Amino acid sequence: MLRASGLKKSYLSGDRRIEVLGGVDLAVMAGESVCIRGESGSGKSTLLNLLAGLDAPDEGLVEWEGTEATADRRARHLGMVFQSFYLIPELDALQNVLMAARMLGVPGAAERKRAAELLARVGLAERTSHLPNQLSGGERQRVAVARALMNAPRLVLADEPTGNLDERTGDAVVDLLLGVCRETGTALVLVTHNAAHAAKAGRALFLHGGRFA
Amino acid sequence: MPWYLYLALKQLFPTGRRFPFFTAISILGVALGVALLVVSTSVMAGFGHEIRRMIVDTQGDVQVRADGLVADSAGLAATVAKVPGVVASTRFAAGLVQVRFGDKRLYPTLQGVDIEHINGVIPLDSYLRRATLDDLDDDSVFLGIKLYDLLGASIGESIDVFSPMLLDDSRADVVTLPRSLKIRGVLEIGHQALDESTLLVTMRTMQDIYKLGGATKGLNLKLADNEDPDAAARRINAVLPPGVHAASWLTNNQDFLSILQLEKNMIFILLLFIVIVAGFSVTSSLLISVVRKTREIGLLGALGANPRQVAACFCFQGLIIGLGGTVAGLALGLGTLHYRNAIITVFTKLTASREAMDRFYQFSQLPSWTTTSDLVLIVSCSVVISTLAGLLPAWRAAKLKPVEALRSE
Secondary structure (H helix, E strand, C coil), X not given: CEEEEEEEEEEEECCEEEEEEEEEEEEECCXXXXXXXXXXXXXXXXXXXXXXXXXXXXXXXXXXXXXXXXXXXXXXXXXXXXXXXXCCCCCCHHHHHHHHHHXXXXXXXXXXXXXXXXXXXXXXXXXXXXXXXXXXXXXXXXXXXXXXXXXXXXXXXXXXXXXXXXXXXXXXXXXXXXXXXXXXCCEEEEECCCHHHHXXXXXXXXXXXXXXX | CCHHHHHHHHHHCCCCCCCCHHHHHHHHHHHHHHHHHHHHHHHHHHHHHXXXXXXXXXXXXXXXXXXXXXXXXXXXXXXXXXCCCEEEEEEEEEEECEEEECCEEECCEEEEECCCCHHHHCCHHHHEECCCHHHCCCCEEEEEHHHHHHHCCCCCCEEEEECCHHHHHHHCCCCCCCEEEEEEXXXXXXXXXHHHHEEEEEHHHHHHHCCCCXXXXXXXXXXXXXXXXXXXXXXXXXXXXCCEEEEEHHHHCHHHHHHHHHHHHHHHHHHHHHXXXXXXXXXXXXXHHHHHCHHHHHHHHHHCCCHHHHHHHHHHHHHHHHHHHHHHHHHHHHHHHHCHHXXXXXXXXXXXXXXXXXXXXXXXXXXXXXXXXXXXXXXXXXXXXXXXHCHHHHHHHHHCCHHHHHXXX
């Protein structure tokens, strides 16, 4: 479903070029959950951005089902969850979830129903009309999970989704993410520091020095 | 609606917030500029319209003059009456005189009225106060209302009129007495200069005082509605005898009308800068918004937005502010125009400047003439400037790379 081969990425820091990824290969099968762990600065987020097509590799190739990642394909086939939630503050929870559907066209009754169902699935049925600043950190991340699943993506990329949450809330969010992806047959790539969370995924990889150890 | 328009509206008018302060300030800036443009162009157009109306009402649509005097006015009238588009004509003659009432002496313009035909060309009855045209005979006079006030005379009293011809008589050792005329009424044109300097008598009295015999200075003509005065003047000139010329009111007052238009255009351009300044304020607000929402812009990229759609989101914000400001500005401007005379009355009372206003601005009421073309021009300029104001922020937002935007602090 997702195939990355020979991904290299480096950044300039002053006069020095720092290599972040030194030739990473990764394949994710449909419905599979993969956890990527690694130390801070090991290139986990960079790898996720390359997999999402948000950034271009210096070398290597990312393919989603055999074709190149584009913005339109990202909207249709990919859901993303971030450490900092990134909810739009002017929109309530339901509108934030529907925002993903808006990228593909004007949402109709079916999309609204699905957004409401997703919010109910993540335990926020009573908070659909709340603005992000009226929600707790864990609730915001659950809204972000619902948004990532709105367009029924084939793949969800989650970049340290528990980084801004306390341990108990973080566990709940990861369980939710894994559970929903398992139910819907959605592939999941989860980047985390947490070994316990990694253990819950189907496959765990460790990124060290720009390569999988 | 497309997501970028939806989000533009939501960012300007967020869910759950009753009063979007930044949006309101931006809209107010544009609205003030538009309102000022509407008020100033309408008032300037109003002055121009009043002056044009006054010119046509006192001179007719076309004036026929001879190099000297017109001896056969009736024949000339019959000739021009055959020209298509000419619906009426009236003879005219005018000249400066000295008027004496008690110890006051003034120097207005004496105008001879062709009583039988004047109302076909000039709506004189509508300007007369305390009299009708039937009250004017060879021994009476109508005074402009300001002239009447300046002399301090009353209806029924007599004034003495001295013609410049008295000078010729005195050179010939002939003593000519001034003509005594009884005041039968006043006329109020609404233009200060004319109301201070107009004296109306019958054509016979005018001919007598100016020693014209049976001659006149020419004809004032009324054209059919929607007739082009310049085209009509050309047709009339084609049938006139040598030494007699027809000119439209537009040609006769060309320089004056050009100055009026130039003044209106200059005021429009100067006040347009207020809208431009408001546009810069919109740019500034939206640029701040781009900086504040950098991570949201990154998120939009992650959700699948392309740079053009992100740019459209900010461009639409400029457009929406422009549309909102323009609508509010039109309402404010037209409302101000509706109550302009009440506002002027309050202002002149507070500043004790009513007399100065009347004298300086010539009109007893502040005129206003709002044309569709002026409104279309104002609306177009305002909307275009506001949309352009959104371009720079839109470009900045579109340039942001999602990865860098998401990482920004």
